[in-house]
Amino acid sequence: MTINEIKGDNSITLAVEGQVDTVTAPDLQRQLLTAFQKSKNIVLDLTNVGYMSSAGLRALLLGQKTATSKGGKMTVTNVCDAVMQVFTMSGFAKVLNIK
Amino acid sequence: MKELALMASDEALYTVLDAIRDALSEHGWEDEPTTQILISAEEIFVNIAHYAYGGESKEAWVKIDADENRCILEFRDKGKPYNPLLKEDPDITLSADEREIGGLGIFMVKEFMDREDYRFEDGQNIFTVEKKRP
Numbered sequence: 658m659t660i661n662e663i664k665g666d667n668s669i670t671l672a673v674e675g676q677v678d679t680v681t682a683p684d685l686q687r688q689l690l691t692a693f694q695k696s697k698n699i700v701l702d703l704t705n706v707g708y709m710s711s712a713g714l715r716a717l718l719l720g721q722k723t724a725t726s727k728g729g730k731m732t733v734t735n736v737c738d739a740v741m742q743v744f745t746m747s748g749f750a751k752v753l754n755i756k
Numbered sequence: 757m758k759e760l761a762l763m764a765s766d767e768a769l770y771t772v773l774d775a776i777r778d779a780l781s782e783h784g785w786e787d788e789p790t791t792q793i794l795i796s797a798e799e800i801f802v803n804i805a806h807y808a809y810g811g812e813s814k815e816a817w818v819k820i821d822a823d824e825n826r827c828i829l830e831f832r833d834k835g836k837p838y839n840p841l842l843k844e845d846p847d848i849t850l851s852a853d854e855r856e857i858g859g860l861g862i863f864m865v866k867e868f869m870d871r872e873d874y875r876f877e878d879g880q881n882i883f884t885v886e887k888k889r890p
Contacts, residue, residue: 753852
C-alpha cells in the first residue's frame with residue numbers, strides 16, 4: 658500500500674493505493690494522524706483500494722474520532738463496491754462521511 | 757487441496773492470502789466472493805497470530821479446499837482453547853464516538869462466509885469456514 662499526500666487550501670488529501678489490511682493499516686493510521694496535525698480537514702481518496710479488512714476500519718474509526726475531537730472533518734471518497742460492502746456491513750457507512 | 761504449515765504472525769499473512777487467492781483463481785472465482793473469503797481468512801489468521809499463543813509466534817496450519825462451487829478453509833493452532841463464535845457481535849448501529857476500536861473481525865467472517873464451525877480436538881483449536889460460490 659502507498660499513500661500520496663496532496664495539500665489543498667483547506668484540507669489534505671491522502672490518496673491510498675493498494676490493500677488496507679493488518680500489515681498496512683498501521684501505516685495508514687500513522688499518516689492519518691500526522692495529516693490531522695497539519696490540517697483538521699482530511700480527504701481520504703480510496704479510488705485505488707479494493708480490499709479493506711477490520712484493521713483498516715480501525716484506522717478509519719480512529720481518523721473519524723480524531724476529526725471530531727479537532728472540530729474538523731474526514732471525508733472518504735471514491736469507494737469501490739467491495740469496500741462499500743465492508744462499510745455497509747459493519748455499520749461504517751453511517752459512521753463515516755462518504756462522498 | 758492444499759495445506760500450509762507456518763508460523764502464525766502478521767508476516768505470514770500474505771503467504772496465506774496468496775495461497776487462497778491462487779486456489780480460487782484456479783477455479784475461476786469472481787473478484788467479489790474472492791475478496792470476501794480473503795478478508796475472512798485474514799481476520800481468522802490474524803486472530804491466531806495475535807491471541808492463540810499469548811502474543812508469541814508459533815505454529816498454525818491452514819487447509820484450503822476449493823473447487824468451482826465452494827471453498828472450505830480450516831485453520832488449526834495449538835494455542836489456548838478459544839471459540840471465536842462465542843464472541844458477542846458488535847453493535848453496528850452506534851455512532852463513531854460510541855464505537856470501540858476493534859471487535860469487528862469475527863463479525864465480518866460470519867457475515868461473509870456461509871458456514872462457520874469451531875471445535876477443540878486433540879489439543880487444537882480447529883476453525884472451519886465455508887463459502888458457496890454465489
